[in-house]
Amino acid sequence: MAPTRIAGWGRQFVEGEELQPETLDGAPPVLFRGLGRSYGDSSLPAASSPIVVNTTRANRIIHFDAATGVLRAEAGFSLADMNRTFLPRGWFTPVTPGTSQVTLGGMVAADVHGKNHHVDGCFGSHVNRLKMRVADGRVIECGPDLERELFLATVAGMGLTGQILEVEFGLRRIPTPWIWQESQRVGDIDEYITCLKDAAKDWPMTVGWIDCLTQGKHLGRGFLMKGRWAQAHEAPARFPKELPNIRLPFTAPEFALSRPIVQAFNFALYNSHWPKKKVGLTDPFRFFYPLDFVQDWNRGYGRRGLTQYQCVLPDSAGTGAARRFLEILSKRGGASFLCVIKDCGPESPAYLSFPRPGISIALDIAVRDDTQALIDALNEHVLLEGGRIYLAKDQFTRPEHFRAMETRLPAFQAVRAKWDPEKRFKSAQSVRLFGD
Amino acid sequence: MGRSLARLFVERGDWVALLGRDAEELARSQSDLQARGAPGVRVVTALCDLEDTGTFRPALEGVEQSLEGLDTVVVTAAVFATQEKLEADPVLAQKMLTVDFANTIVFCEEVRKKLLLRGTGTLCVFSSVAGDRARKPVVLYGAAKAGLSAYLEGLDHRYRSQGLTTVCVKPGFVKTAMTAGLPTPPFAGDPDEVAQTVLEAIDRGTPVVYAPPIWRAVMTAIKAMPRFIMRRAKF
Numbered sequence A: 001m002a003p004t005r006i007a008g009w010g011r012q013f014v015e016g017e018e019l020q021p022e023t024l025d026g027a028p029p030v031l032f033r034g035l036g037r038s039y040g041d042s043s044l045p046a047a048s049s050p051i052v053v054n055t056t057r058a059n060r061i062i063h064f065d066a067a068t069g070v071l072r073a074e075a076g077f078s079l080a081d082m083n084r085t086f087l088p089r090g091w092f093t094p095v096t097p098g099t100s101q102v103t104l105g106g107m108v109a110a111d112v113h114g115k116n117h118h119v120d121g122c123f124g125s126h127v128n129r130l131k132m133r134v135a136d137g138r139v140i141e142c143g144p145d146l147e148r149e150l151f152l153a154t155v156a157g158m159g160l161t162g163q164i165l166e167v168e169f170g171l172r173r174i175p176t177p178w179i180w181q182e183s184q185r186v187g188d189i190d191e192y193i194t195c196l197k198d199a200a201k202d203w204p205m206t207v208g209w210i211d212c213l214t215q216g217k218h219l220g221r222g223f224l225m226k227g228r229w230a231q232a233h234e235a236p237a238r239f240p241k242e243l244p245n246i247r248l249p250f251t252a253p254e255f256a257l258s259r260p261i262v263q264a265f266n267f268a269l270y271n272s273h274w275p276k277k278k279v280g281l282t283d284p285f286r287f288f289y290p291l292d293f294v295q296d297w298n299r300g301y302g303r304r305g306l307t308q309y310q311c312v313l314p315d316s317a318g319t320g321a322a323r324r325f326l327e328i329l330s331k332r333g334g335a336s337f338l339c340v341i342k343d344c345g346p347e348s349p350a351y352l353s354f355p356r357p358g359i360s361i362a363l364d365i366a367v368r369d370d371t372q373a374l375i376d377a378l379n380e381h382v383l384l385e386g387g388r389i390y391l392a393k394d395q396f397t398r399p400e401h402f403r404a405m406e407t408r409l410p411a412f413q414a415v416r417a418k419w420d421p422e423k424r425f426k427s428a429q430s431v432r433l434f435g436d
Numbered sequence B: 001m002g003r004s005l006a007r008l009f010v011e012r013g014d015w016v017a018l019l020g021r022d023a024e025e026l027a028r029s030q031s032d033l034q035a036r037g038a039p040g041v042r043v044v045t046a047l048c049d050l051e052d053t054g055t056f057r058p059a060l061e062g063v064e065q066s067l068e069g070l071d072t073v074v075v076t077a078a079v080f081a082t083q084e085k086l087e088a089d090p091v092l093a094q095k096m097l098t099v100d101f102a103n104t105i106v107f108c109e110e111v112r113k114k115l116l117l118r119g120t121g122t123l124c125v126f127s128s129v130a131g132d133r134a135r136k137p138v139v140l141y142g143a144a145k146a147g148l149s150a151y152l153e154g155l156d157h158r159y160r161s162q163g164l165t166t167v168c169v170k171p172g173f174v175k176t177a178m179t180a181g182l183p184t185p186p187f188a189g190d191p192d193e194v195a196q197t198v199l200e201a202i203d204r205g206t207p208v209v210y211a212p213p214i215w216r217a218v219m220t221a222i223k224a225m226p227r228f229i230m231r232r233a234k235f
């Protein structure tokens, strides 16, 4: 098979060979990847081991228990497929990221978090069992009470401990397939932090969008969205219509995301939320996956692609941390189209799980000549604040920065060494950051 | 493509029997369809190997019983190999010709008798655009599929008035395990979309369906090309 170009969601390509078998049974002992929705290089093969196995054809349901909601499926089963199958029956995943184009394997390997992190934690904490194939070829079941070390290293382990073949976890009963949403305009970043913390007390799901170009007094203005599943008496009896799905017909030219255009977009978005507060019903597709509406929106970032920078600033850094971060960002002129802010709940016991109590900020950044310098500066700042970055988004972090941020790394590497002493499972990211 | 189509069947409540040669794989697909299916859907399996004509009748009779009758039979199974591989390996070539042409037709003959006996029914078979015009990369595979398409057209002429509806599916290039590793040409299709097209054709009884549909136009153009161009063309 001829080598092809493979990329994550940020469209930073590497050469490699991507196998896409119908079943994972005979797959070679190399890195697995799902739908490639991690932004950076975590799902990309290392140059020294250029083969990667795409799991998306292994997407069968093994078992669903309609009494308890426990679902077991092959690792390539996607969240979009899950929603299509189970949402109409009144079941929903306990944790969802901001896109439904992810696989179960990817949700476990990145230990994804969602709008409900402050109450429900990450996806991994809802997993009962993983069926895995480890480096020596053995197929093993693991879970919170079975081969616990392997389990905790595999959740958030970015595919580096072995191949996840099947995932078993509990779906949640939902009262209706509708969301009751309240959104409110927020004037600046300090008010934002207060609002987020307040909202967390009453709402199971919260997330905010901020305009990170407006400087000075209005720095960090935006709007905060709060939601919960609607009760039967609040919602129509019918099932909501899915968003139409459009494709970007071409890769956008570079100027499409130049600073004035991003500024105009952010200004328009902020002012579209004219009433201070909006309340009402919406559907889960619009609420959870607004970006899925355009299938390959990443092509909108042009030929050079994009990266996402996501960090968490811990509570210990104090309430001013988010403002300081945005000030650094705006000083460096980082024009981010989309900036998302969210408060995180308790840390998971999984070794490399990203969230910890504090404020998470995620920025989509078009890749330019100065991107490396920008990420370096943000990382130095985050290090000072005692925070860390999210591997599922990362493409540019330097190994020394990551090691300094991630105090749990040696413990993770020790478990990994036990299960995969020859480092058969490595990625472009693990070579870059862990020196594999 | 078979998996995608079976999912559409069970989602709308049709009962389905899966035939194949790997019992464990069949059981896994059975659980998947059972979980996805509408309430009350019945999914059964039976072992059947297109290399072994002796398996055909027992498989069909078994599932006919467990499903309480068959009204539609779909054949998606086939083998494929590049022209280079088939030329280099006569055993493989013979196996491909046997499975894709002779034995597929023997299987269809069993089905034909059953459906005619029942009075009405649909036989849907996956042939290929490769059977529409002889081309350099698919001399042998194309020959098998051309023969299969001719057989299906004959069935349609002869038996439609007696209640047997024949649907000949002609996939263009579809991204599946079969085409893994081949360079992707323009108009490549996705198995879920193809399944949707095929399901509509089965419901309507369309005798010939191209999937994705754009391949009808592509093949019309290729069929119109004179021989001296086809001798030079690489496709």
Ligand SMILES: Cc1cc2nc3c(=O)[nH]c(=O)nc-3n(C[C@H](O)[C@H](O)[C@H](O)COP(=O)(O)OP(=O)(O)OC[C@H]3O[C@@H](n4cnc5c(N)ncnc54)[C@H](O)[C@@H]3O)c2cc1C
Binding pocket: A009, A031, A032, A033, A034, A035, A036, A037, A038, A039, A042, A043, A055, A075, A076, A096, A097, A098, A099, A101, A102, A103, A104, A105, A106, A107, A109, A110, A111, A112, A113, A114, A157, A158, A159, A160, A162, A163, A164, A165, A291, A392, A393, A427
């Ligand atoms: C628009 C958008 C919004 C997003 N929002 C969020 C969000 O709100 N919260 C959040 O946490 N994340 C979010 N993400 C990131 C995304 O959820 C994660 O990157 C997720 O891991 C992607 O899943 P995937 O199936 O595409 O995996 P891939 O990107 O293909 O792979 C991700 C990692 O998982 C590993 N992996 C995948 N499958 C397996 C397997 N079977 N066995 C072992 N390892 C495996 C890969 O090796 C790789 O390290 C978002 C991404 C996008 C594009």
Ligand SMILES: NC(=O)c1ccc[n+]([C@@H]2O[C@H](COP(=O)([O-])OP(=O)(O)OC[C@H]3O[C@@H](n4cnc5c(N)ncnc54)[C@H](OP(=O)(O)O)[C@@H]3O)[C@@H](O)[C@H]2O)c1
Binding pocket: B001, B002, B020, B021, B022, B048, B049, B050, B051, B075, B076, B077, B078, B079, B080, B099, B126, B127, B128, B129, B130, B170, B171, B172, B173, B174, B175, B176, B177, B178, B179
């Ligand atoms: N994909 C394309 O681009 C394309 C184009 C034109 C036509 N087609 C035709 O479309 C149909 C479906 O193809 P696909 O792409 O979905 O291919 P596929 O994924 O390879 O499926 C083919 C199936 O046939 C089964 N099979 C092979 N030999 C068998 C045998 N001796 N007995 C029983 N089952 C056997 C295989 O089962 P195992 O798992 O047991 O091997 C496999 O499940 C085929 O008829 C193919 O010729 C495909």
